[in-house]
Amino acid sequence: MSTGTSQPPLKFTGHKSLVQRLVLSTLTGRPIRVSNIRSSSHTSPGLAYHETNFIRLLDSVTNGSVIDFSYTGSTIVYRPGLITGSAKGYGASGEGVIRHEIEKDCVRGISYFLVPLCMLAPFAKAPVNVLFTGSGVITSSTEAGDISVDTVRTAILPLYAHFGIQNKIELRILKRSCAGPGGKGGGGEVQLVFGHQVRLPKTIHILNPGRVKKVQGVASAVGVHRSNNERMIRAVRESRGPMVPDTYIYSDVSPAPTVTNGDKSNPNSGRKLGKGFGISLVAETNNGTLYSADMASPPGGEVPAEEIGKRCALQLLESIAQGGCISNIGAPTALTLMAMGSEDVGRLELGRDVFASEPILSLARDLRTFGASQWAARDSNATEEHRQGNIVVSVIGRGIGNVGRKIA
Amino acid sequence: MVAVLGKRKRRVEITAERPQQAEEAESDNEAMRAAFKRAFEAKFQPLEEVKPASPLNAHVQILREAEGEEQSEFSGFSSEDEEEENVEVVEVATVSRHRTEGTIRSEQRKFMSSKPPISITKIPPTTKSKKPPSDSDDEGEAVNLKKDRELQQLLRESHLLDRTSSTSLNPTGKNRHKAIDLRIQGLGSKVSVFKQEKMPASHRKGIVAKAKNREDTRRKEAKENGIVLERPQIKKGRDAAKKRDRGVGGPAVGRFKGGTLSLSKGDIRDIVGSRGKGKGKRR
Numbered sequence: 001m002s003t004g005t006s007q008p009p010l011k012f013t014g015h016k017s018l019v020q021r022l023v024l025s026t027l028t029g030r031p032i033r034v035s036n037i038r039s040s041s042h043t044s045p046g047l048a049y050h051e052t053n054f055i056r057l058l059d060s061v062t063n064g065s066v067i068d069f070s071y072t073g074s075t076i077v078y079r080p081g082l083i084t085g086s087a088k089g090y091g092a093s094g095e096g097v098i099r100h101e102i103e104k105d106c107v108r109g110i111s112y113f114l115v116p117l118c119m120l121a122p123f124a125k126a127p128v129n130v131l132f133t134g135s136g137v138i139t140s141s142t143e144a145g146d147i148s149v150d151t152v153r154t155a156i157l158p159l160y161a162h163f164g165i166q167n168k169i170e171l172r173i174l175k176r177s178c179a180g181p182g183g184k185g186g187g188g189e190v191q192l193v194f195g196h197q198v199r200l201p202k203t204i205h206i207l208n209p210g211r212v213k214k215v216q217g218v219a220s221a222v223g224v225h226r227s228n229n230e231r232m233i234r235a236v237r238e239s240r241g242p243m244v245p246d247t248y249i250y251s252d253v254s255p256a257p258t259v260t261n262g263d264k265s266n267p268n269s270g271r272k273l274g275k276g277f278g279i280s281l282v283a284e285t286n287n288g289t290l291y292s293a294d295m296a297s298p299p300g301g302e303v304p305a306e307e308i309g310k311r312c313a314l315q316l317l318e319s320i321a322q323g324g325c326i327s328n329i330g331a332p333t334a335l336t337l338m339a340m341g342s343e344d345v346g347r348l349e350l351g352r353d354v355f356a357s358e359p360i361l362s363l364a365r366d367l368r369t370f371g372a373s374q375w376a377a378r379d380s381n382a383t384e385e386h387r388q389g390n391i392v393v394s395v396i397g398r399g400i401g402n403v404g405r406k407i408a
Numbered sequence: 409m410v411a412v413l414g415k416r417k418r419r420v421e422i423t424a425e426r427p428q429q430a431e432e433a434e435s436d437n438e439a440m441r442a443a444f445k446r447a448f449e450a451k452f453q454p455l456e457e458v459k460p461a462s463p464l465n466a467h468v469q470i471l472r473e474a475e476g477e478e479q480s481e482f483s484g485f486s487s488e489d490e491e492e493e494n495v496e497v498v499e500v501a502t503v504s505r506h507r508t509e510g511t512i513r514s515e516q517r518k519f520m521s522s523k524p525p526i527s528i529t530k531i532p533p534t535t536k537s538k539k540p541p542s543d544s545d546d547e548g549e550a551v552n553l554k555k556d557r558e559l560q561q562l563l564r565e566s567h568l569l570d571r572t573s574s575t576s577l578n579p580t581g582k583n584r585h586k587a588i589d590l591r592i593q594g595l596g597s598k599v600s601v602f603k604q605e606k607m608p609a610s611h612r613k614g615i616v617a618k619a620k621n622r623e624d625t626r627r628k629e630a631k632e633n634g635i636v637l638e639r640p641q642i643k644k645g646r647d648a649a650k651k652r653d654r655g656v657g658g659p660a661v662g663r664f665k666g667g668t669l670s671l672s673k674g675d676i677r678d679i680v681g682s683r684g685k686g687k688g689k690r691r
Contacts, residue, residue, distance in 0.1 A: 153522070153525075154519065158524045161524075169524060170522045171524070172522040218519075218520070248512070248519070250516050250519065250520055
């Protein structure tokens with residue numbers, strides 16, 4: 001794509017929402033130039049480790065992308081190629097699996113990579129099958145604000161079903177890991193299989209959030225005693241009140257992953273990395289709306305399990321209180337897919353606080369910069385009390401969709 | 409004593425009436441109690457009737473009604489209760505559903521599997537209802553197949569049709585022969601019946617030259633217009649002619665004549681290989 005038309009790159013500044021811009025660039029085919037990335041920092045200017053690693057991931061799932069860095073890494077020019085997915089011969093192994101290594105310097109959770117990759121995957125030419133491995137894969141939620149891999153599976157991936165993307169999607173958690181010492185690294189292993197590619201995602205009209213009827217969740221303990229799980233679950237049950245009796249929280253206990261230190265003379269040497277515990281909760285309404293919450297023990301420890309469980313329950317209540325048909329963590333995914341849909345008006349009811357949050361507004365601005373039509377927002381005219389103040393967002397799709405599918 | 413007897417008789421009836429699925433232990437208990445009572449009554453005065461437990465009570469009620477012993481008639485509510493406004497309806501929504509161990513297990517399996525939990529995503533049915541198969545389906549199938557074949561044939565021979573031909577789509581005259589020739593070739597004939605075997609050399613040269621000229625012009629124009637054409641077919645040159653079939657039993661190299669295999673100089677050069685030209689060692 002970059003060879004055929006030589007459009008001038010769109011110009012952005014700063015490291016905020018860099019991933020989102022890279023994703024939109026890949027989806028729309030417009031090259032971008034991002035400058036002033038942490039240029040004011042004297043100690044660590046330029047791209048952080050997780051950002052460069054994400055660019056490497058983009059490089060491995062696309063074909064023909066051109067990436068240029070400046071000397072300090074504070075400027076990057078990205079010319080996107082076609083999203084090939086895990087097609088054989090494009091860096092994928094014989095079974096069609098791309099093996100993506102994340103080193104131990106990574107401070108972001110694996111959802112930082114998974115969520116954008118899932119946005120690209122429906123528009124790929126071949127199925128996407130990526131195995132995240134290495135000493136930097138943190139599957140739990142992190143203090144940087146990343147959600148856990150359980151929440152990605154139970155709260156983000158089900159959103160794709162609304163767009164008619166629901167087959168052959170799997171997120172295998174092969175090894176769990178919390179954040180390592182200092183919040184850096186972990187030895188988890190996660191495989192994403194996204195085998196449903198579409199020409200265009202369906203237009204959605206989701207306007208009724210419904211009422212919460214069920215809460216499900218996963219409590220996981222990695223390398224610590226299983227009683228932590230029970231304590232967290234108990235705290236959640238105590239604080240969620242008597243209104244939702246259907247609460248099912250499953251407990252998952254696994255040993256801490258061992259990370260080798262690269263000593264070839266002694267391959268068994270290594271250390272256990274990423275001990276800790278965490279909980280992920282998903283509340284489901286009768287209309288299929290999902291609200292989620294995530295909490296994990298901090299890398300330094302010293303927070304009791306009851307406290308973690310209670311905080312998670314409160315976070316879930318906050319997410320439910322914000323309302324809307326898509327919670328704040330799923331809204332960027334849903335709105336991006338809507339913008340990439342057919343040339344038709346899709347409507348989505350969002351909570352006022354969700355819509356007015358910084359990521360959503362920056363997404364709206366970025367989409368406009370990338371040439372998508374503007375959004376229309378109006379107050380919801382629903383009469384129910386819990387839907388007062390909600391906002392209905394109307395998004396017109398670009399109607400381009402999957403370029404790889406168009407040719408094929 | 410008669411009354412006692414009658415009572416005893418009724419009691420027997422009651423025990424007979426009891427449903428079979430009642431607890432074994434309870435019936436044992438009841439029988440034991442009855443035996444004790446009988447012994448007591450034989451020794452002392454008959455006991456006044458004790459109200460039995462509720463299921464038994466119900467049975468007694470039914471029995472009595474069956475025997476025609478009229479109990480207190482229910483005469484309906486008194487007039488004070490007729491004000492319906494005072495009736496307060498309290499709905500108790502029992503939210504706790506009975507969940508067996510099995511359903512919880514299956515839900516856990518659904519939720520904890522590597523796939524996104526499907527219980528959460530209610531997928532609207534997208535499959536359209538198939539129309540019921542009719543009796544004339546096979547017939548229609550045959551007719552469709554016939555029409556399909558005709559259409560294919562028409563497409564294949566459509567270049568033979570011209571404006572002068574009659575309204576029917578079947579080729580006539582010279583074109584009919586050409587169409588038949590096409591069909592024969594389609595069925596596996598090697599050469600066209602219209603291919604001229606013998607002709608003057610100048611004619612053949614002319615034909616070949618014209619074809620080559622036409623092809624060159626086509627390629628040149630395509631190149632000028634930026635159209636990518638198919639690759640030109642590689643002509644079979646001398647090499648193809650050289651490697652002729654030597655027949656079965658003949659020598660692979662040289663010439664066998666008069667009981668001797670004679671090798672030409674060229675054959676020897678081929679076998680030995682060229683020497684002296686390449687300076688380096690062959691590896």
